[in-house]
Amino acid sequence: MKLETITQRRVEAFDRRLIFQEKYLDHEKNLVYRVSLAGREYILKAHPIIDGKTEYLNREIEALKRLGHEKEFPELFEVYREGDGRSGLLKQFMPGREASRKKWNSNWSKRLSLLIQKAHYYGVSDLDIESRNLILCPKRKTLSLPDLDYAVFEGDVEPKDFEILKAEDFTKAKDLFGERKNVA
Ligand SMILES: Nc1ncnc2c1ncn2[C@@H]1O[C@H](COP(=O)(O)OP(=O)(O)O)[C@@H](O)[C@H]1O
Numbered sequence: 001m002k003l004e005t006i007t008q009r010r011v012e013a014f015d016r017r018l019i020f021q022e023k024y025l026d027h028e029k030n031l032v033y034r035v036s037l038a039g040r041e042y043i044l045k046a047h048p049i050i051d052g053k054t055e056y057l058n059r060e061i062e063a064l065k066r067l068g069h070e071k072e073f074p075e076l077f078e079v080y081r082e083g084d085g086r087s088g089l090l091k092q093f094m095p096g097r098e099a100s101r102k103k104w105n106s107n108w109s110k111r112l113s114l115l116i117q118k119a120h121y122y123g124v125s126d127l128d129i130e131s132r133n134l135i136l137c138p139k140r141k142t143l144s145l146p147d148l149d150y151a152v153f154e155g156d157v158e159p160k161d162f163e164i165l166k167a168e169d170f171t172k173a174k175d176l177f178g179e180r181k182n183v184a
């Protein structure tokens with residue numbers, strides 16, 4: 001059987017309506033494919049179920065539910081609880097290319113800082129902000145963060161759990177977005 005047919009069958013194991021387009025990742029850990037459905041493009045991402053648990057998938061689902069309506073983060077369309085030993089999700093395809101040092105400039109830094117502030121505002125802190133997880137689209141002037149399986153949530157973690165994470169960061173973001181008045 002041709003490799004494309006095998007991949008298409010794998011995709012159909014999650015959802016019969018999906019058509020395989022392009023492979024981004026396919027290893028024991030994750031599977032990430034660009035797929036299409038009714039002429040629109042999406043990302044199918046699946047994780048192995050380890051000891052009956054789908055911790056990483058659940059983190060990503062929770063983060064996308066909180067952030068998916070903001071333009072910097074993909075919208076969540078479906079959750080698949082069964083597959084060939086994996087569970088998965090279908091999310092919005094973010095056009096552009098992975099960030100690189102060559103293309104990076106202070107404008108992208110400003111957009112990244114806004115993106116992080118937005119996530120904090122919704123109580124989400126992503127512990128995996130790296131160039132491979134940042135999609136730049138110079139044409140649309142957009143920066144997006146599609147990979148959220150290392151997200152942690154306000155109240156879930158103690159500042160001491162991660163040296164880099166400080167509880168006040170969540171509060172500061174709320175102030176910046178104007179939820180509280182009379183901030184010095
Ligand atoms: N929603 C998306 N839109 C566009 N590209 C994506 C999207 N999700 C993932 N990708 C691309 O696929 C790559 C792998 O997906 P990712 O979710 O980061 O997997 P992993 O959790 O294994 O790092 C990313 O580095 C990114 O280039």
Ligand SMILES: [Mg+2]
Pocket residue numbers: 132133147
């Ligand atoms: Mg990634």
